[in-house]
Amino acid sequence: MKNHVGLGNGVNESGLFAWLATAATTSPTREVLIEHVESKRLVLTIGELYARSLSFAAGLSSLGIDEGDLIAIWLPNQIEWIVSEFACTALGVAVLGLNTRFRSHEVSHLLNTVSVSAIILPGEFLGIDFIGTLREAITSNLDINVDFIVPQLIFVGDVPAGAYDITPNVARYADVAASAASNQWHDKPHAVSNLFATSGSTSAPKVASHDQSSIVRHSRSGAHALGVRDGDRILAALPLCGVFGFNSVLAVLLGGAGAVLMRTFDAVAAGQLLQSESVTHVVGGDDMLSATFNSIPANVELPAFRRGGIANFVGRAKDVVECADERWNAKIAGVYGSSELFALSAIWPEDADVSVRILGGGVPVDPEIQVRVVDIDTGQAVEDGASGELQFRGYNAISGYVNNQSATAAAITADGWFRTGDLGYVHSGGFVYQCRAREVLRLHGFLVQPGEIEDYFLTNPAVEEVHVVGIETNARTQAIAFVKTRDGTTFDEEDFLDDAKRHLANYKVPSRIIAISEFPTTTGTNGTKVRFEVLRDTGREILLS
Secondary structure (H helix, E strand, C coil), X not given: CCCXXXXXXXXXXXXXXXXXHHHHHHCCCCEEEEEEECCEEEEEEHHHHHHHHHHHHHHHHHCCCCXXXXXXXXXXXXXXXXXXXXXXXXXXXXXEECXXXXXXXXXXXXXXXXXXXXXXXXXXXXXXXXXXXXHHHHHHHHHHCCCCCCCEEEEECCCCCCHHHHCCCEEEHHHHHCCCCCCCCCCCCCCEEEEEECCCCCCCCCEEEEEHHHHHHHHHHHHHHHCCCCCCEEEECCCCCCHHHHHHHHHHHHCCCEEEECCCCCHHHHHHHHHHCCCCEEEEEHHHHHHHHHHCCCCCCCCCCCEEEEECCCCCHHHHHHHHHHXXXXXXXXXXXXXXXXXXXXXXXXXXXXHHHCCEEEEECCCCCEEEEECCCCCCECCCCCCEEEEEECCCCCCCCCCCHHHHHHHECCCCCEEEEEEEEEECCEEEEEEEHHHCEEECCEEECHHHXXXXXXXXXXXXXXXXXXXXXXXXXXXXXXXXXXCCCCCCHHHHHHHHHHHCCHHHCCCEEEECCCCCEEEECCEEEECHHXXXXXXXXXXXX
């Protein structure tokens, strides 16, 4: 079929806990989880992970939590997160990851979308008022859902004041995990394993679910694509509640390696861990990796560091990829994924030219992942190299959103493909992600990707970051460029416009070029992203003033 990337079939019949049980038998002393908490270095072997998971699973069972239930994990990246994940897989219990940054509105929406039997959360973390947030979320839920049942609360650490005001069903994680382990578990490859909240950038967050066999298969395929070897380590700074963090860590674990967990991201600390823990892999947004690399002194060598994946959230991917190449010969490459498709669904090969590795997209990591490109208006296949909507089919794609029939109907085509709403094209044995389809601009009758204009401005050494948005005025779209210049440089809009008119097609020249000191951003489950709706509002005000 035209414009398919990756063909094939096959179903992995292994569940997550079955993998853990086998791995714990064959290499029980392999270090899989490392944490630095205050002055302590905590290490967990795979044998210990297996034992702790069984004990916690027994404790959950004693609380009445069983197959088919759903537990929310509202923790930062810490050992207890991974232990809880595998304990749930042993029981056939599904996991919903909650970002520690979520507040009552997000939590209430998710609790009203799915039925949660328990929530695992910190006794204390960064001074966040989890109890207050949860109380507001539950109160809101009780107002709109008379069948809502307040979930069991399990606290990692001390039980905070006010917990019993929410529910009498309160327990300490340590007490639940102290239960006598049972070796009674069953492989459940087709049980729903993990639910992920979408970003909700265009509407309220939706919930995507994946089963154990899909996660196992994708983890092994991701490990192969990342070139994971025994003894490797990934820096796990992205939240495990999102697919970007979750899939990268599971890929490394199932690939025979380990993860260095960071509860909170700090660029300097991340740079130090790359060196002290001999980290081989990093996966993250360009903002995170840029800050990390810039924190590392010029004379510091990272002999172990060799591979990574990057998402171009704020426009710095090119600088990050080139920096890693030049300083440490580490091959970082653009990736593609989503809550609905898994992160690391595609990545460019490490031997691809740097001009390719700076692009979003990549080659699908598994032969069963199919990709096609269709016209955004007609839904018909486009010619190779032509832009259109990226659509996916395979083990990695959801069959629908949880408890949301209208969103499912809009997302799945009649012939079973998932509509991503992303614009891209086939390239170099894979595909290139360009932008969200809603962000493409129709300027004077021509379809233009914002990146086409942004790439031109980035050739100016004075420009540090640039983003282009479209503003609808008088039944036509005008492009507005927001530019952040480097320290020590000057900005003159007329000079920038004159230069653009000399080098760009006239329909691509922005109506205005606005200097901005910092871009509005939001930090979500998978990283920091620019808030384009804020830029559009600002641009609209400027055009109409």
